[in-house]
Amino acid sequence: KAGVTQTPRYLIKTRGQQVTLSCSPISGHRSVSWYQQTPGQGLQFLFEYFSETQRNKGNFPGRFSGRQFSNSRSEMNVSTLELGDSALYLCASSLEDSRSGNTIYFGEGSWLTVV
């Protein structure tokens, strides 16, 4: 069974640009969540999607957005990139939404560098 797949794995963007990151969850998983990992702030929750609906959102500015498609694949978008957006972006999937306590499986992440 394939794990959580994130693309691209590495990318470099310039300040002011926008970026779209993609996540394919484990087959059959309906919940996808996104996290930002930085040395300074650690792991921070961005958002959770379940059955194409955003269930919850973390404390990030509106430049950070996401969506989930009918096949449970998810994308997150960051507009008007800032240097501080440089981070590892992790996607995770689970069978049901977070209230179930189902095990969350993480992808290997997308490394974003903003220059």
Place this chain on the structure above:
Amino acid sequence: AQSVTQLDSQVPVFEEAPVELRCNYSSSVSVYLFWYVQYPNQGLQLLLKYLSGSTLVKGINGFEAEFNKSQTSFHLRKPSVHISDTAEYFCAVYGFGNEKLTFGTGTRLTIIP
């Protein structure tokens, strides 16, 4: 608001010695508790979780953790560590108030041969 505190940012341990990684949390509502491990340049992998029931939880790779509600702690233990346990370990709490998974800052476990 919920929070997680991992007091030890780095823990060096000799190979085959026991280890305890500490985690304390604060939450005003019911919680789930988790320990994740992150190997270099990889995503996170679940070690174990507490949802309800027995307070002693056993996980993969010989790890276990005990939920202590009165002390709001969920310390991770292993009786004998191996070189392959070198990694960063994250404690996380899911609170039913805000329904978000909050991570601690992580503990880097270094095994000394």
